[in-house]
Amino acid sequence: QVQLVESGGGLVQAGGSLRLSCAASGRTQSVGGMGWFRQAPGKEREFVAGISWNGINVYYSESVKGRFTISRDNAKSTVYLQLNSLKLEDTAVYYCVADRTGWGTPQTLHDYWGQGTQVTVSS
Secondary structure, eight states: OEEEEEEOOEEEETTOOEEEEEEEEESGGGOOOEEEEEEOTTSOOEEEEEEOTTSOOEEEOTTTTTTEEEEEEGGGTEEEEEEOSOOGGGOEEEEEEEOSSSOOOTTTOOSEEOOOEEEEEEO
C-alpha cells in the first residue's frame, strides 16, 4: 500500500556532492518517520540517516555525521539526503525506508523499503 521511489544517484568525484530524493506514494498516511540505509558491495546494510514525522528529530550514523543532511517535505511526501564531501567508502546502493511509528530512528525504520539508487564515488 506504500511505495518508495528513490532518485538522484549517480557517479561523482571524491569530495563532490549529490542530493538524493525519495517520494512516497500509495497510502502515504501510513508513512511516519523516513530515512536512508545503504549497502556497499560485500558489506551488510547499514543505517545512514533518519528523520521523524515532524522533522524535529534527526539521526545520523557516525560515518556520515557532519557531511550528510536529511530533510523532508511532507506536502510532497518526500525525504531528501544531501551528501557532501563524498568519500570512496560512500559508494553503495542507497535505500529509502519509512516507518509507521513516526519516530524515524534506526530501530523503527523497517516498515517500507524502496528499490535503491546507486551512488558511486570515484577518485
